[in-house]
Amino acid sequence: MPQPTYRRIAVIGGGANDEHHVSLASAAAVTRAIRELNLTAVPLTITENGTWRDESGTDVPAHRAIEILTGCDIAFPVLHGVRGEDGTIAGLLDLSGIPFAGSPVRAGALGIHKHVTKLIAESLGIATAKSQLVQPGSEATTTSLQPPFVVKPATGGSSNGVFVVADPDDIAKAVAQARKYGHSVLVEEYVVGRELDIAAFRDRNGTLRLGAVLEIDVTSGGVFGAAEKYDGRAQFTVPARISDADESAIRTAAALLYEALECAGVARFDFFLTDSGPILNEVNTSPGMTEHSQVPLMYATIGLSYTGLIAELLDAVSCSVSGNTVEPTTRRA
Structure with missing residues (x-):
């Protein structure tokens, strides 16, 4: 090297x-x-x-x-x-x-807004949960959605301001609470499925490198919330024990989204795996990057250490600046 x-x-x-x-x-x-x-x-x-x-x-x-x-x-x-x-x-x-x-400006701006990423994903044939965007000053009307619901800020992260609501009468209160973390709020139908993540980055050779699929073992019986993420209770299975067909679908969807959003650096794509296939949850263009975060674990599982991952990301920037990249391809890291 x-x-x-x-x-x-x-x-x-x-x-x-x-x-x-x-x-x-x-x-x-x-x-x-x-x-x-x-x-x-x-x-x-x-x-x-x-x-x-x-x-x-x-x-x-x-x-x-x-x-x-x-x-x-x-x-x-x-x-x-x-x-x-x-x-x-x-x-x-x-x-x-x-x-x-x-990631550059456009990818960050598009990726952080959960409603916008849904629209892009659906245009690519990637399924998302049925939802309604509640703009500032508006009220939620959930007549087209089936309970239970997940209420969350449209631009929030770390599961801050996320609520599971069973009764439609409680939606307004949940929206008001979610607005403490972001003015626009997304109300979604609750998806029953396994929580799976995958990450991608483009290396110095122009190759899109995908990590192993990771499964989040939610022990609380609900959503993967802020408490579970940071209090030590979070358990991950990597590689996730899923079928080849489901893994292929998730990898294909992640690669499509990475390209469509024009991401750079490393990005994480979160899915629910349901009986009818994967459903996109959200995109993170700047995911958690401690040694124990999901993204480094995905790459460590397939032989790329944390320090090695950081080196790869730096090398990609250096080569991009010097113009030494080649035509893009996709493969496992």
Whole structure:
């Protein structure tokens, strides 16, 4: 493998949203991996108030943060949620001329809005749960939906503000609660099925590399909520024990969505596996990236270590900047 042409990597974590602390954990893990690669990691944090902070914990003005970023060879943003994953950080880096590991503005903006991703998925022939978008100032009318329902912010993440509602009379209250995490709210029919995830990234050779399919073992008997994600109760089976046909359908759907959204870097695609086949749940263009998160586990299962995954993502950026990529193909990592 040729020696990398980059040495200094800015790692951006935090974010001015309710996923701030989750992002900090992802950024810390990426920083460790970069240092294990004998590269220089330059951590930067966006506080919950939207200000910038350097590695020493000192607040810095925005123009100084840009100076730090432009002094690096590549940026590795690990921001989850709005004001980050939604294309905001991609736009800043792009306009500043800083190469970065991750999806561009359009993919982030489309991927974070669950209703929009449903529309794109359905146009590709990928099934989604029947749903209704409740815009700010509007009320939910669930006459065309069958209970029970899942109510969630259309642009939320980490399962914050997600509620399962059995009685249609309780929808309005659930929508009001979900709006604390995002103004637009999605009301969906509850899907009974196994929860399966798969990740994809395009490497330095232009190859789309898919990880192993992972199954989330939901022990609470309900949705894979915020508590289960972060309190240690989450259990994963990887590779998931599913049929070849179901695995193929999930892999095909993920590849189609990655291309249609024009993702870059690593993205995660979440599905429910029902008796009639896979149903898309959502897309994450900046998924959790601790050593124990779903995405690294998917790749570790097929022989790509956490540090190796970070190296691959950095190499892809470096080669893209130098124009050394080849025609895109798809394969397992």
